[in-house]
Amino acid sequence: MSIYLPVAEMTVSLFTILGLGAAVGFISGLFGIGGGFLMTPLLIFLGIPPAVAVATQTAQIVASSTTSGLAALRRRAIDLKLGGVLVAGGLVGTALGVWLFAAARRAGQLDLLIVVSYVTLFTVVGSLMLRESIREFLQSRKGKPRPRRRAGEHPAYLGLPLRMRFPRSKLYVSVIPLWGIAMFIGFAGAMLGIGGGFILVPALLYMFKVPTNIVVGTSQFQILCTTLAALVLHAVANQAVDLVLALMLIVGGVFGAQFGARASANLRADVFRFLLALLILGVGLRFAVELVVQPDELFSLSITQVGAEAVE
Amino acid sequence: MIRSLALLPALLPALLLVLASAVLGTGARAESLVTSLSSHQVAITSNYTGSQVVLFGAVRRDAQTISRTGPYQAAVIVRGPMQTVTVRLREERGFLWINGEQQKFANVPAFYAALTSAPLDEIAAPALRDRLAVGLDGLGRDIGDTVARGGREATFREALVRLKRRLGLYVESDRGVTFMTPEIFRSAIVLPADSPPGNYEVEVMLFADGSLLAVDRTNFELVKIGFEQRITALAENQSLVYGLGTAGTAIFLGWLASVVFRRD
Incomplete structure (x- = not known):
């Protein structure tokens, strides 16, 4: 069954989109992440204009982070003060991201910007996670798990000025590095159609030593607020949000995520981190292939403007 | 009498016009075309997967129309809404393939179909074909470019036509018009799902013995x-x-x- 996307101005198969939404939702439920980093590239590979893919995917992330954010709120697993500080930084990044997105679109270099950003971000993050997960695996075989937190040990960036106390997370850290990381994630999220949970969660966990039971909920809270802003800004600045596509992605994602969350109970934590690292690295490499391999067709078309341009 | 003679210069142009039309009227009068589209508004609905508009045409002759040795042939040209299109060439820089040179075309129809009842060289003489610029070759030459660069733009223009053709947005068919009787024809205009909303101009040309006899224009709109x-x-x-x-x-x-x- 085909369905017309009014903003993308193209027809897609309803079952393909619902199926993709469910598959990505399953993976996101399995790993407890948003899944935007898989969905946006898949939409682009399906032929949906990159601008529409990125902008519309933010709506799906809003829905999925609302669901998991509410669940975390019920379990009282959110540090609202820490979340608020992160959101403040994240919103600045989001605004910058949407602005750069619109500028690149006007210059006709948006596709390239998206591909290059995916390649760098995903290969770097994927390799780091893979290295970490292999090291962890080797150490656990030797039988001595690494201590998560040693007394009196603090990296220098936590001691920068503007220190703030976060009682819920048992933290006393400078807000500058928090703002920095939140800003970067807001920026990348708006530009790439991702929530950024797969970067924010490990960053809060390893760099700031936020307790494990609080980290996911707090990150979902930050992602909900920044993608909400990204969605509205994309709608205003780029007019690329397709409501029909968004509804299909949300519905597919909701069902997939339920099954994924159930399946995750049977997955060991170290295997889980290893698979996630492979997945992220895989997406990065898939985009790298695009850049490195000689394309079959050297020319590409893009419609710069509807209507003929007045030539001076 | 003198007064009416004085009026003559003023009346002369009108008189000549009537005389001229009388002479032409009794002489060889060319055929005219009557065309009709199956619809003038094509709706894009939620399950839109492309559409089809059918054009019917009839050749109108009267007692004075001279007889033709060959059969009538027809060409239907459809032009979709105009777009500004940028064609980019991917180039190898180091070991990366990135967008390099680009060419902007400011006046490109989003959709173009050249449907004819026979191959173009059988329908119209070469000189006429060149002047009318019918078909994708003609369209390629017709697309204006913003920055001319001494012949280099030709490859970009060819690429534009090739890519649009692959998307099904540029179509050329010498079996696109069918004569049901020697004087009545039909043509099916197939719009792919990607063809954008807007105004579609339809130009119908009638040929016989290698020369153009009549032109008729109509249009339809593709709307959400x-x-x-x-x-x-x-x-x-x-x-x-x-x-x-x-x-x-x-x-x-x-x-x-x-x-x-x-x-x-």
Whole structure:
């Protein structure tokens, strides 16, 4: 069954989109992440204009982070003060991201910007996670798990000025590095159609030593607020949000995520981190292939403007 | 008498006009074309997968029309809404393939179909064909470019036509027009799902013995209606309301999912 996307101005198969939404939702439920980093590239590979893919995917992330954010709120697993500080930084990044997105679109270099950003971000993050997960695996075989937190040990960036106390997370850290990381994630999220949970969660966990039971909920809270802003800004600045596509992605994602969350109970934590690292690295490499391999067709078309341009 | 003679210079042009039309009227009068489209408004609905518009044409002759030795032939040219298109060439820089040289074409029809009843060289003499610029070759030459670069733009123009053709947006067919009787023909204009909304100009040309006899123009519009139209209008004209509405819908569905699938 085909369905017309009014903003993308193209027809897609309803079952393909619902199926993709469910598959990505399953993976996101399995790993407890948003899944935007898989969905946006898949939409682009399906032929949906990159601008529409990125902008519309933010709506799906809003829905999925609302669901998991509410669940975390019920379990009282959110540090609202820490979340608020992160959101403040994240919103600045989001605004910058949407602005750069619109500028690149006007210059006709948006596709390239998206591909290059995916390649760098995903290969770097994927390799780091893979290295970490292999090291962890080797150490656990030797039988001595690494201590998560040693007394009196603090990296220098936590001691920068503007220190703030976060009682819920048992933290006393400078807000500058928090703002920095939140800003970067807001920026990348708006530009790439991702929530950024797969970067924010490990960053809060390893760099700031936020307790494990609080980290996911707090990150979902930050992602909900920044993608909400990204969605509205994309709608205003780029007019690329397709409501029909968004509804299909949300519905597919909701069902997939339920099954994924159930399946995750049977997955060991170290295997889980290893698979996630492979997945992220895989997406990065898939985009790298695009850049490195000689394309079959050297020319590409893009419609710069509807209507003929007045030539001076 | 003298007075009426004085009026003569003033009346002369009108007199000549009547005389001329009388002479032409009794002489060889060419055929005229009557055409009709199956619809003038094609609606894009939620399950739109492309559409088809059928053109019917009849050759009108009267007692004075001279007889032709060969059969009538017809060409139907359809031009979709105009676009500005940038064609980019991927170039190898180091070991990366990135967009390099580019060429902007400011006057490109989004959709173009050249449908004829026989191969073009059988329908029209070469000189006439060149002048009318019918068909994709003609269109390629016709597309204006913003920056000419001494012959280099030709490869970009060819690429534009090739890529549009691959998308099914540029079509050329010498079996696109069928004569049902020697004087009545039909032509099916197939619009792929990707053809954008807008005005589509249809030009119908009648040929016989290698020369052009008559031209008729008509048009149809491809429009979004109902829900699709309202969504687009809202997204374009009231983008803040649309953005907030989409955000609200997403939050509502997210909340609904958390209630329906509550696990704790």
